Amino acid sequence: MAGASMIGGLGLAARAQSAVTKPRDGAADVLDVAIVGAGLAGLTTARDLNRAGCQSFVVLEARDRVGGRTFNHDLGDGRVSEAGGQWIGPGQTAVVDLARELEVDTFPTYYAGKTVFLAGDARLAVDLHGTFGTDEKIAAKLNALARDVPSGAPWLAPNAAELDALSVGDWLAQQAIAPADRVGWDATVLLSGGATPAQMGLLHFLSMVNSAHSDYAQLDSIKDSAQETRFVGGSQILSIKMAKELDAHLRMTCPVRAITDWDGEVVSLHTDRGVVRARRVVMAIHPALCNRIDFSPNLPNERAMLQRHWPAYTPGRKTAMVYARPFWRDKGLNGHVLQAGGPVLWAYDNSPPDAAIGVINSFIQNGAVPSDPELATRMLTAIYARALGDDALTPQQYHDVDWGTCDTWTLTCVAAIPPRFWTTYGKALHPPCGRLIWSGTETADIWAGYMDGAVRAGHRSALQVLNSLGAHA
Ligand SMILES: Cc1cc2nc3c(=O)[nH]c(=O)nc-3n(C[C@H](O)[C@H](O)[C@H](O)COP(=O)(O)OP(=O)(O)OC[C@H]3O[C@@H](n4cnc5c(N)ncnc54)[C@H](O)[C@@H]3O)c2cc1C
Numbered sequence: 376m377a378g379a380s381m382i383g384g385l386g387l388a389a390r391a392q393s394a395v396t397k398p399r400d401g402a403a404d405v406l407d408v409a410i411v412g413a414g415l416a417g418l419t420t421a422r423d424l425n426r427a428g429c430q431s432f433v434v435l436e437a438r439d440r441v442g443g444r445t446f447n448h449d450l451g452d453g454r455v456s457e458a459g460g461q462w463i464g465p466g467q468t469a470v471v472d473l474a475r476e477l478e479v480d481t482f483p484t485y486y487a488g489k490t491v492f493l494a495g496d497a498r499l500a501v502d503l504h505g506t507f508g509t510d511e512k513i514a515a516k517l518n519a520l521a522r523d524v525p526s527g528a529p530w531l532a533p534n535a536a537e538l539d540a541l542s543v544g545d546w547l548a549q550q551a552i553a554p555a556d557r558v559g560w561d562a563t564v565l566l567s568g569g570a571t572p573a574q575m576g577l578l579h580f581l582s583m584v585n586s587a588h589s590d591y592a593q594l595d596s597i598k599d600s601a602q603e604t605r606f607v608g609g610s611q612i613l614s615i616k617m618a619k620e621l622d623a624h625l626r627m628t629c630p631v632r633a634i635t636d637w638d639g640e641v642v643s644l645h646t647d648r649g650v651v652r653a654r655r656v657v658m659a660i661h662p663a664l665c666n667r668i669d670f671s672p673n674l675p676n677e678r679a680m681l682q683r684h685w686p687a688y689t690p691g692r693k694t695a696m697v698y699a700r701p702f703w704r705d706k707g708l709n710g711h712v713l714q715a716g717g718p719v720l721w722a723y724d725n726s727p728p729d730a731a732i733g734v735i736n737s738f739i740q741n742g743a744v745p746s747d748p749e750l751a752t753r754m755l756t757a758i759y760a761r762a763l764g765d766d767a768l769t770p771q772q773y774h775d776v777d778w779g780t781c782d783t784w785t786l787t788c789v790a791a792i793p794p795r796f797w798t799t800y801g802k803a804l805h806p807p808c809g810r811l812i813w814s815g816t817e818t819a820d821i822w823a824g825y826m827d828g829a830v831r832a833g834h835r836s837a838l839q840v841l842n843s844l845g846a847h848a
Pocket residue numbers: 411412413414415416417435436437438441442443444445458459460461462463629630631632659660661664668691692693778784785787788789814815816817824825826827829
């Protein structure tokens with residue numbers, strides 16, 4: 376769904392034009408819109424406003440770079456490896472449309488060949504054909520439950536209270552799964568949901584499955600699933616390209632610390648680079664980061680509680696080991712490694728599309744790998760050597776980002792929502808507070824938590840802003 380055509384289709388462009396260009400008496404320094412956050416959501420909103428003819432807006436970004444939870448490690452010679460969000464899959468049409476408009480190509484995730492399982496001293500190589508070998512009977516039960524759980528508002532499910540009382544772990548424990556198979560479930564839930572089954576609410580997990588056409592296989596696998604496709608140039612390229620179009624509207628290294636008068640006509644945003652005043656504010660940041668901003672007057676209790684209780688500091692550490700070439704492919708291996716008991720949760724081939732160099736990325740078990748790059752390289756290459764062969768012992772580069780613990784402007788990888796969260800706080804997720812419009816991927820109707828959800832939330836927020844400016848013009 377292209378933002379501009381969507382806006383045009385609803386006949387809002389002309390309304391927006393008149394609303395935003397009309398001079399307003401005695402308020403020369405007051406912008407129509409301030410957008411907080413230059414991730415995919417905030418930049419999508421900004422791009423839609425721009426294309427609708429609105430020029431009176433600014434994007435305030437805390438970091439000195441755009442892209443938020445998408446970030447490309449520069450590997451040299453124009454090649455990158457993604458440290459944050461990277462894959463897209465079936466049904467993620469909003470981010471695909473955005474990529475098409477920005478002329479960003481895609482390419483398939485590499486999975487041809489055998490995946491290696493490591494458990495203690497044991498090593499087993501199996502061709503999973505782009506899946507994680509999920510038990511279809513259990514997946515079918517999840518799918519049936521997911522059909523009634525609206526992905527963007529799980530608390531509205533008919534049996535929400537009952538489902539939300541359970542963790543995914545509680546539910547799996549009722550399914551008589553053999554201990555060996557349970558290890559696989561634990562790993563895939565952790566990888567797709569950012570939390571162990573015991574930490575994750577069943578209702579939340581079902582809302583994720585609902586996004587994937589209520590088909591668990593479309594969530595957790597590679598082939599025909601959410602990890603199927605990558606962006607040429609890395610996912611951050613989408614934000615970098617949008618930022619180029621919006622250059623004059625971006626204010627970088629400009630964290631918003633406090634927001635006052637959000638309940639009045641003109642809101643003040645207090646940043647490290649001065650005060651910005653605007654008639655509408657789009658909060659395109661994670662709810663846990665909203666909680667770090669000082670709001671005056673206080674936000675309504677329900678919204679404040681949602682922000683305060685939103686899980687933060689969820690580990691999401693991703694490493695990249697760069698080799699001269701993807702040597703594992705010659706041996707019929709796909710570079711994917713699953714290690715029972717860690718420290719590697721899942722290693723995978725993240726080489727660029729031309730495979731001119733080889734890259735093994737890993738999701739790492741929390742606290743299991745030293746932060747010192749030399750020690751981490753030694754530990755990880757020893758594991759890769761067992762799985763893929765001794766060529767793994769001679770990498771050329773190592774990169775590492777731990778999103779969950781040490782990054783000020785990203786407190787968590789994906790939303791690890793616990794039991795009872797949605798039924799207690801969910802209702803406060805969407806309703807605007809005064810002139811504040813809540814955005815960011817967490818507010819998306821489908822694929823919340825994903826890049827696609829961020830783009831969808833960005834389009835929706837632009838429409839909300841244009842509608843409300845038009846209504847008050
Ligand atoms: C390790 C990891 C792996 C992932 N894997 C995938 C994947 O494979 N596929 C997928 O679809 N998704 C994945 N995701 C999720 C995806 O990256 C996010 O859903 C998406 O990028 C979120 O976009 P956003 O614009 O909503 O938020 P963000 O990207 O978080 O953008 C918010 C921006 O706001 C800024 N900001 C925060 N606070 C302030 C403030 N007070 N003032 C000013 N600016 C502020 C931040 O610096 C940031 O730039 C992954 C995420 C991580 C971390």
